[in-house]
Amino acid sequence: MGIPSKNWRLRNQRYRLVGEICEKCRAPIFPPRDVCPECEAPAQTPYVFSGRGEVYSYSTVYHPPAGFEKYVPYTVALVRLEEGPMLTAQLTDVDPGEVHIGMPVEMVTRQMQTDGDEGVIAYGYKFRPRMR
């Protein structure tokens, strides 16, 4: 039940990058954590991120953990969102050789992991080269 319950709990952030915004210092927060990491004020107001960002750093995976075999080789990146927060995500629709630091990317919702042939399909955010 690991994949279904965790992904279900996190579906707002995973499907559509819903984080939070601090009502006190206006810092956008991702992932949501209910306390502002900048000023420590309570922060529970939902905030939908634009999904635009830049590759801060990256690494390409050739020997994947279980459940990710069908995507190899794939690149995992630290993505700095336009609004400030940094997150880790898989890149998609890009060949590993094309990725570079500073590459403009945008969020798409894709299959993340499939629990065998009978389990659920987990969907979540990935990033790809920006189309426009």
Add this chain to the structure above:
Amino acid sequence: METRLLRTDRPVGIIGYGAYIPRYRLPATEVARIWTGGEGETPVTEKAVAGPDEDVVTISIEASRNALARAAHVDPTLIRAVWVGSESHPYAVKPTSTILAEAIGATPYVQAGDWEFACKAGTEALQAAIGFVGSGMARYALAVGADTAQARPSDALEYTAAAGGAAYIVGPAEEALAVVEGGLSYVTDTPDFWRRAYQHYPSHGGRFTGEPAYFKHITEAARALMEALGTTPADYDYAVFHQPNVKFPQTVARQLGFKSEQIQAGLLVDRIGNTYAGSSLVGLTAVLDGARPGQRILLVSFGSGAGSDAISLRTTEAIVERQNRAPATQDYIARRTVIDYGLYVRFRGKLLT
């Protein structure tokens, strides 16, 4: 004749539209290389193939986000129906539409359901959305047609069975970029294409596929709609027909009296293949990308089993400033990475490991 129309109580139209085509292309010459030694004509140049992390859910999400970007004034929580038509829903049991509704922020007060009618499933959802809004039950409804079509290796359909989709937000005519002038459906039990439960690949009825299926249903639906509306082919700036290959839509257009210029903008099959439930609907997004205000469009789908939905649209002034709010259909077609048959076999899960 007017009694054949699907009538709404209030005028409705398309508020936003969006397309999605995956990045990968399988040239038809690759299929021919494997199965015919490269001999013979191919029905298209190439087809769009879903990447390993794509399916009807992810295609529907991106197409719907593009539709919402064009309908920027629509709060997703005001959408009362999210309907997805497809023959390749990722789950046999569990709706595609709930995942889509969640991903666009339309949950929880929303009707959600998956529609099935082979290649007609998308326009089926669109007709229903027109009815849902036209009856006053909803202000906005979202209809999607999308597929990651499967074809049996070496089957004739392997050249064309493709991936892609389109999404439409239907709402009141006063907010529309294209107003629905009228629509109707024409359906018979004609067994030209089917897939039995638990089967991986569809089967088709060879000789049924042309004359009694595709051509019969499309021409009857198109003629009945134009007769009821008092229009003729000359009244339309554009026509979009279901496109399983290049020849069929060209031929049916000619049979109905349309000129090749009228179908040009929406005829995409040569470069993306047959996106099944997305086929005519992606053709329509390409037309809307380039249409000017006051133009008339005829859309006629076809789905096996069999039937056609015909819808007549007229664009409004609002179309101009909404066209560029999301990537154009041709932007996706131009985003193109060619793969060989080996990678295709891997991406489509045809490889036993």
